[in-house]
Amino acid sequence: xxxxxxxxxxxxxxxxxxxxxxxxxxxxxxxxxxxxxxxxxxxxxxxxxxxxxxxxxxxxxxxxxxxxxxxxxxxxxxxxxxxxxxxxxxxxxxxxxxxxxxxxxxxxxxxxxxxxxxxxxxxxxxxxxxxxxxxxxxxxxxxxxxxxxxxxxxxxxxxxxxxxxxxxxxxxxxxxxxxxxxxxxxxxxxxxxxxxxxxxxxxxxxx
Ligand SMILES: [Zn+2]
Numbered sequence: 001x002x003x004x005x006x007x008x009x010x011x012x013x014x015x016x017x018x019x020x021x022x023x024x025x026x027x028x029x030x031x032x033x034x035x036x037x038x039x040x041x042x043x044x045x046x047x048x049x050x051x052x053x054x055x056x057x058x059x060x061x062x063x064x065x066x067x068x069x070x071x072x073x074x075x076x077x078x079x080x081x082x083x084x085x086x087x088x089x090x091x092x093x094x095x096x097x098x099x100x101x102x103x104x105x106x107x108x109x110x111x112x113x114x115x116x117x118x119x120x121x122x123x124x125x126x127x128x129x130x131x132x133x134x135x136x137x138x139x140x141x142x143x144x145x146x147x148x149x150x151x152x153x154x155x156x157x158x159x160x161x162x163x164x165x166x167x168x169x170x171x172x173x174x175x176x177x178x179x180x181x182x183x184x185x186x187x188x189x190x191x192x193x194x195x196x197x198x199x200x201x202x203x204x205x206x207x
Contacts (some may be wrong), residue, residue: 021076021188049107050087050134061134063165069121075175077166078188078193079127083111088133090126102126102132103141109133120193131161160203167200176206 006076046054058071070082084092089110101112111129113122125144132142133155144155148171167190179185187197201207 007010021191028205034114050109051128052086052109053086053107055086056134063161064168064170065164067168075167075189076123076170077168079123079130079166082165083126083130086130088130096145098145099144100129101141102129104133104138106138119198120187120191123191124193124196125167127162127165128158131158163200163203166190167197169204170202172200172204172206176201181206 009199043055043058043060043170045051046057048178049057049096055065055069066072066082066086067077068136070077070085080090085110089108091110091112091136093112094115094117096112096114100115103110111126111133114157117125128144129142137153144158171190172186175186175189179189181192181201183197183201186201187194190197192200198207
């Protein structure tokens with residue numbers, strides 16, 4: 001391959017992959033399938049607190065609530081965009097020896113992600129850290145190695161939050177039908193690792 005072709009290939013490939021995923025998403029999801037969820041979806045945004053803190057204070061800690069709030073209808077769920085809209089500050093750090101960490105005060109939340117992790121892993125780690133932020137005591141720093149099922153209760157809860165945010169039950173069930181349950185295709189569609197998708201399918205009783 002000529003040098004020019006190589007440069008073109010490597011610079012255009014991410015765009016082509018995004019395009020392919022978008023096409024696939026449109027094929028699978030012809031129309032929005034997000035269900036109307038019961039319960040109170042109102043919240044009051046405090047003028048002094050970041051959005052994540054307002055939601056947490058009002059008990060709005062369900063991943064489906066966040067998807068509803070940010071009008072997410074299709075995979076892949078833009079977890080970085082959600083973190084930004086929630087007012088969570090995200091940093092990247094080189095060679096920290098772990099994959100992610102979160103720390104919070106009553107009014108400020110910061111997440112650190114390891115540089116060089118695969119994008120699918122980074123997405124899951126960020127969703128996992130958001131789980132700690134919504135579900136667990138503030139003022140405590142959480143530091144995470146790589147995603148592993150069956151760790152402590154707190155870690156399992158954060159993993160479950162992440163899985164529900166990135167692979168919502170209602171999205172996965174629709175995608176199952178149109179992909180025939182092909183894990184590779186589902187993982188690509190949701191922009192998650194194949195192991196995370198397999199684990200999610202087992203948890204949802206779909207495999
Ligand atoms: Zn954790």
